[in-house]
Each structure stands twice: as C-alpha cells, then as structure tokens.
Amino acid sequence: MRLTSRERRLYTNRAAAPGEDHHRLWTSHAFSHPSTFDTLAVDPALREEIRADLLRFASRREHYARVGRAWKRGYLLHGPPGTGKTSLVAAIANLLEFDVYDLELTTVPTNSHLRRLLISTTPKSVVVVEDIDCSLDLSDRRKNRGGIVDEDNNNNAQLAMLSPGPGAIGRESISLSGVLNFVDGLWSSCVGERLMIFTTNHPERLDPALLRPGRMDRKIELGYCSPAALRVLAKNYLGVGEEPDDDQDPDMVNGLMAQAEGVLAADVRITPADIGEVFMGCDGAGASAALRKLVGELRRRRDTPAVDAMQPSALTAETME
Structure with a gap:
C-alpha cells in the first residue's frame, strides 16, 4: 500500500564536483505525466504485447536470479519524431509505478561519473536516455572505418561530444566502453528491478554493440498513425x-x-x-x-x-x- 500511494519522482542528473555525495548527483520533481497504456496511440496488438512484457518482467525476480542474470531489461524505442516515444516511456512508468531517471549524457564528464550516477539510482526505476544519437556520437564503427571491427577489442573507442559544455576542452570524455558497461556491465547489476530505455530517430546510426540482446532486449518501432x-x-x-x-x-x-x-x-x-x-x-x-x-x-x-x-x-x- 505504501508503494502504491507513494509520490513517484522524476530525476535528472546535474553537474557535480568530484567526491560529492551520491545522493546529490540527481535533482528530482514530482512525476505526474498523464500518459497511460489506454491513451497510447499505437497499434493495439503492439500495445498489449508491450504491456504483457513489462508485467512479466516485474514478476520474474526469482527467474532472473535462477538463470544468473541481473534483474533489468533494456528497450530501444525508435521511429520518426512525434510518434509517441516519450509518451510510451511515461506510460511504462505509470503502469509499473516506477520512478524515472532522465539521464542527460552531455553533462556527464567521465566513465566513473557515469558509473556513480548508475549506482545512485534506486530499484523500481526507469533510466531514460532520450535521443541518444543526438547526445553522443554512437555511430556504427564498422561503417565509419570501412571494415569489420571486433567489438570486444574496440570498446575503448572514444565518443566525441556533439555539444560539449563549458570547460570540456582537455577533459576526459565518455568512452564506448563506459556506455556499454553502464547498460550491461558488472555495475549495472547493483540495482535490481530497473528498466533501461533509449530513444532515437535513427537506430541505423547506432553501433551494433549497443543494440545486442542483453543491452537492448527489445527494439520497438513506433511508426506513423494507423x-x-x-x-x-x-x-x-x-x-x-x-x-x-x-x-x-x-x-x-x-x-x-x-x-x-x-x-x-x-x-x-x-x-x-x-x-x-x-x-x-x-x-x-x-x-x-x-x-x-x-x-x-x-x-x-x-x-x-x-x-x-x-x-x-x-x-x-x-x-x-
């Protein structure tokens, strides 16, 4: 009853000085988005499929422990602008009664800071990175280099910030390894019952290492109105x-x-x-x-x-x- 009646929160990360307390890495506001699965303008079959998948995830804590997997799930929402990606994120949070952590990657200076943000989240939460292709250069390395790239041997490739903040010149930047480990590394198992949702308008631009099962378990396309x-x-x-x-x-x-x-x-x-x-x-x-x-x-x-x-x-x- 306490869980159902509690006020859910919308968190956003902020710039923090080194050594600052973990709980001060996020600022929060009351989360009161009205979107629900009943109001989503998507294909009814897809809507019910997503709803069933979410409820199954929320009820399978013992199953995840038995098969040796962290109790988390990754979604990639993609499609043209205006097709309801943000509304779906809000409906998911309302359905599961989860808090929402809206992660702005352009304000994260290093891999270690990204890891601190992850472990300071709470269970029963949705970690959202909207328009990930606009936040960082996560483009396909195989296309950029004109050949086949071994994912395991190139996880330390540096990602260039598209919109670096003041003082970004000369600082350490987030690496592809840092983002991948954030989604599906050892530290990602520290907080259970968590959804990781990325949204993008251009999934073809993202590196396949980010899209494989275990990181993005489901890829959901939201198209034009039917x-x-x-x-x-x-x-x-x-x-x-x-x-x-x-x-x-x-x-x-x-x-x-x-x-x-x-x-x-x-x-x-x-x-x-x-x-x-x-x-x-x-x-x-x-x-x-x-x-x-x-x-x-x-x-x-x-x-x-x-x-x-x-x-x-x-x-x-x-x-x-």
Missing part, C-alpha cells in the same frame, strides 16, 4: 466512441471517422502528434468540425508529393545553401 491509433486519438481528444454528445450527429461523426480512416489506409504518413495538434486546434468546436478538418489535412497530404519527415524540407535545404 486507423487503430486514430480511433484512440479521437477518443482521447474528442470523446468519439463514448457516450454521444447531444449536439453531435453520431452518423455524421461515424462517417467522418470512416473517411479519415480510409485516407489513412491509402498510405498517408502523418504522426499521432500532428493529428493531436489538429484536434487541439479545434478544441470546443465539436467532434464533427475536428474530424472534418482532419480529413482535409489528410487529403492535402495525400495529394501533395511526400516529403520524408526525417529529411530537411526543400525550403530548409534551400535556405541552408
């Missing part, structure tokens, strides 16, 4: 599928939903975040008006040449030139 995800969004934002509003014509709402789902099925690429923004812009106008606006936006995208959301727009590219 008709099933649209129904979840319509329920969340507009109340579609719940008790009908007296001011709305159910037949009209259902017809507009069918039109929107039909256009989505024609391989129109739009993220849940984009649809949510359309619905937010129609707040108070009613479900019919919001769905009508969405159908117009979907048709516009269908009739417009596709632009890869992961690439700069033509205007941006021209401006850069």
